[in-house]
Amino acid sequence: MNPLIASEAAGRLAPTALSVNLNKVALLRNTRHLGIPSVTRAAGIVLQAGANGITVHPRPDERHIRGSDVHELAELLRRDWPHIEYNIEGNPFHNLMDFVRVVRPAQATFVPDAEGQFTSDHGWQLPADIERLAPVIAETKALGVRVSLFMDPIPEAMKLAREVGADRVELYTETYASAWGTPRQAEVLAGFTAAAEAALAAGLGVNAGHDLNRDNLADFLRAVPGVQEVSIGHALIADALELGYTATIRDYQRCIAAAYPG
Ligand SMILES: CC(=O)[C@@H](O)[C@H](O)COP(=O)(O)O
Numbered sequence: 001m002n003p004l005i006a007s008e009a010a011g012r013l014a015p016t017a018l019s020v021n022l023n024k025v026a027l028l029r030n031t032r033h034l035g036i037p038s039v040t041r042a043a044g045i046v047l048q049a050g051a052n053g054i055t056v057h058p059r060p061d062e063r064h065i066r067g068s069d070v071h072e073l074a075e076l077l078r079r080d081w082p083h084i085e086y087n088i089e090g091n092p093f094h095n096l097m098d099f100v101r102v103v104r105p106a107q108a109t110f111v112p113d114a115e116g117q118f119t120s121d122h123g124w125q126l127p128a129d130i131e132r133l134a135p136v137i138a139e140t141k142a143l144g145v146r147v148s149l150f151m152d153p154i155p156e157a158m159k160l161a162r163e164v165g166a167d168r169v170e171l172y173t174e175t176y177a178s179a180w181g182t183p184r185q186a187e188v189l190a191g192f193t194a195a196a197e198a199a200l201a202a203g204l205g206v207n208a209g210h211d212l213n214r215d216n217l218a219d220f221l222r223a224v225p226g227v228q229e230v231s232i233g234h235a236l237i238a239d240a241l242e243l244g245y246t247a248t249i250r251d252y253q254r255c256i257a258a259a260y261p262g
């Protein structure tokens with residue numbers, strides 16, 4: 001069983017924080033010039049329902065989250081939800097740093113995506129990426145922003161992630177999600193457990209994300225130690241289309257709580 005984890009933001013014992021990724025609300029909004037569904041309204045409702053954070057991934061092509069969304073969400077959180085963590089994801093060698101320098105979110109998650117990439121599908125390559133990552137990690141931390149590196153679950157890479165200055169890693173969980181419910185689930189999950197243990201041993205915090213959902217979340221959190229934050233978007237917003245935002249958030253929080261019995 002994973003230990004309960006002191007939440008850095010609230011200084012309280014809490015299980016894994018749920019950070020809701022709003023990319024897909026913006027994707028639907030962008031298909032008409034009507035401004036609905038509202039990204040900021042979605043943020044307010046999911047936070048009211050018990051979400052612990054907000055995540056956005058403002059891709060350079062603005063297919064979903066636009067620059068205006070990033071700033072409007074920053075203002076909403078600053079005004080109404082000052083203790084809620086804002087996590088902005090992106091490639092620091094594309095447009096991410098423009099947002100980090102102005103918004104100064106609680107966390108920046110560096111993702112090595114190409115500009116037109118269909119979706120995120122791999123982590124950083126360490127040591128190959130160390131030389132170019134080091135200065136931008138240092139700049140981000142000097143701005144008071146926590147740095148999380150989007151990483152494949154490779155135990156040997158975790159010490160290098162710490163050495164390049166990362167505060168946390170976000171384990172890319174698509175391979176787990178694809179294996180969930182198949183005979184390979186235990187084997188794949190063991191790889192994530194080893195990667196998380198290596199990250200913790202290196203002094204890193206552990207986040208996780210990509211293709212997590214209500215079915216696979218609890219099994220992941222039961223097996224993988226010390227997960228401080230899961231960022232979930234695609235499946236959660238799909239669920240909200242059927243259940244509504246409030247019921248969906250409560251369902252995901254139930255899945256998280258189920259991983260921490262007692
Ligand atoms: C980094 C990651 O796995 C996701 O946070 C990413 O935001 C997904 O991007 P799309 O929503 O554009 O697929």
Ligand SMILES: NCC(=O)COP(=O)(O)O
Nearest residue numbers: 021209210211231233234
């Ligand atoms: N970092 C993962 C994230 O923010 C959302 O990923 P997904 O749930 O949309 O696959």
